Amino acid sequence: MVNLPQHSIRVILTHQAPSGAYPASPTFPTYHYSWFRDGAFIAYAMDVVGEHESARRFHDWVVRTILRHREQAERAIRRAERGRPLEEDYLHTRYTLDGEVGDEEWPNFQLDGLGTWLWALAAHVRRRGDNPYTLPSSWREAVKLTARYLAALWAYPCYDLWEEHPQYLHPYTLSAIYAGLQAARAVGVFNLDGQATADEVHRFVLTHGVRDGHLVKQICPPEQEATLDDDLTTAVDASLIGVSTPHRLLSPTDPLMQATAARIEAELHCEGGGVHRYRADTYYGGGEWVLLAGWLGWYYVEAGERERAQTLLRWIEAQADPEGNLPEQVSTHLLAPAHYSEWEARWGPVAKPLLWSHAMYLILHRALERREGH
Numbered sequence: 001m002v003n004l005p006q007h008s009i010r011v012i013l014t015h016q017a018p019s020g021a022y023p024a025s026p027t028f029p030t031y032h033y034s035w036f037r038d039g040a041f042i043a044y045a046m047d048v049v050g051e052h053e054s055a056r057r058f059h060d061w062v063v064r065t066i067l068r069h070r071e072q073a074e075r076a077i078r079r080a081e082r083g084r085p086l087e088e089d090y091l092h093t094r095y096t097l098d099g100e101v102g103d104e105e106w107p108n109f110q111l112d113g114l115g116t117w118l119w120a121l122a123a124h125v126r127r128r129g130d131n132p133y134t135l136p137s138s139w140r141e142a143v144k145l146t147a148r149y150l151a152a153l154w155a156y157p158c159y160d161l162w163e164e165h166p167q168y169l170h171p172y173t174l175s176a177i178y179a180g181l182q183a184a185r186a187v188g189v190f191n192l193d194g195q196a197t198a199d200e201v202h203r204f205v206l207t208h209g210v211r212d213g214h215l216v217k218q219i220c221p222p223e224q225e226a227t228l229d230d231d232l233t234t235a236v237d238a239s240l241i242g243v244s245t246p247h248r249l250l251s252p253t254d255p256l257m258q259a260t261a262a263r264i265e266a267e268l269h270c271e272g273g274g275v276h277r278y279r280a281d282t283y284y285g286g287g288e289w290v291l292l293a294g295w296l297g298w299y300y301v302e303a304g305e306r307e308r309a310q311t312l313l314r315w316i317e318a319q320a321d322p323e324g325n326l327p328e329q330v331s332t333h334l335l336a337p338a339h340y341s342e343w344e345a346r347w348g349p350v351a352k353p354l355l356w357s358h359a360m361y362l363i364l365h366r367a368l369e370r371r372e373g374h
């Protein structure tokens with residue numbers, strides 16, 4: 001029997017590139033890139049299991065990559081300050097393992113990954129007990145630039161974490177930006193504007209991102225609101241878990257967060273199974289995502305619902321193949337079965353191993369162990 005925690009650590013360490021980047025999946029052609037979002041959660045998992053050097057190397061890759069593309073970031077900030085469209089100048093959601101821009105067209109304007117990166121970096125500094133004021137100067141520069149970038153651009157609609165729906169703002173993305181701005185402060189790159197923006201983002205989510213007593217998947221920019229159909233304004237998305245865990249725009253036991261989790265549970269979590277991204281998902285037929293099972297379990301640990309977290313952990317363990325590899329999603333209960341084959345024909349079978357799935361498994365596994373020790 002494979003020891004899944006050990007195997008998960010091995011999968012991540014084995015595939016980490018010499019540059020420090022983590023490929024999303026080493027065997028899936030379109031995932032041979034390093035995403036800030038996936039990488040931030042993977043680095044966090046590495047810190048949680050004590051593999052700090054792996055996390056440090058990833059953060060160092062991000063710092064080098066962001067500074068390499070700083071001109072694009074500065075141009076975007078200048079445009080945002082003048083209220084202009086961004087054109088093609090912005091930081092990408094993913095880069096090659098050497099930190100270069102990719103060749104294929106990609107929905108690259110996504111802000112959540114950068115916020116989550118800042119959050120993971122602050123967690124790395126905290127866990128290692130480093131003095132934030134002694135961070136290498138290149139790290140401080142990259143943190144400062146990223147925080148300025150997020151503070152300047154947060155109100156622009158962008159692609160969500162599933163790389164879709166660019167015409168909206170997304171409470172999950174906004175919570176990642178909020179966490180990122182707080183994290184920049186925690187590592188000593190404090191800036192009053194950043195704090196004021198974090199407060200504004202917080203207010204914006206609570207004012208525009210709530211319907212029927214729960215958070216919603218997306219928010220329309222004001223000029224579009226009238227044209228949105230009802231389903232879109234009231235739907236939930238499993239990533240909303242991240243608004244509290246880990247981004248703490250709300251606490252896990254806040255009634256609004258609990259109402260949101262209850263909606264996710266009812267609409268997206270199959271009894272005894274995994275978790276769908278959102279009801280209208282058609283990517284590979286809309287399967288159950290392993291990383292979301294880990295994420296929901298992590299939320300349940302923080303909300304004090306251990307049993308539910310245990311059940312999700314067991315479900316993930318049952319999805320590993322004989323070598324212990326975890327896929328991105330499991331296709332046994334598809335929301336839109338007719339769409340499976342078009343994706344398979346385009347990109348091949350579902351990505352496996354997906355490093356982010358292994359990371360979320362590790363985070364949940366350790367969170368449950370820690371609670372047991374208490």
Ligand code: BGC
Pocket residue numbers: 024031035037038161162163356
């Ligand atoms: C997901 C993203 C993810 C990327 C790489 C996409 O299919 O929607 O959230 O970052 O894959 O894993």
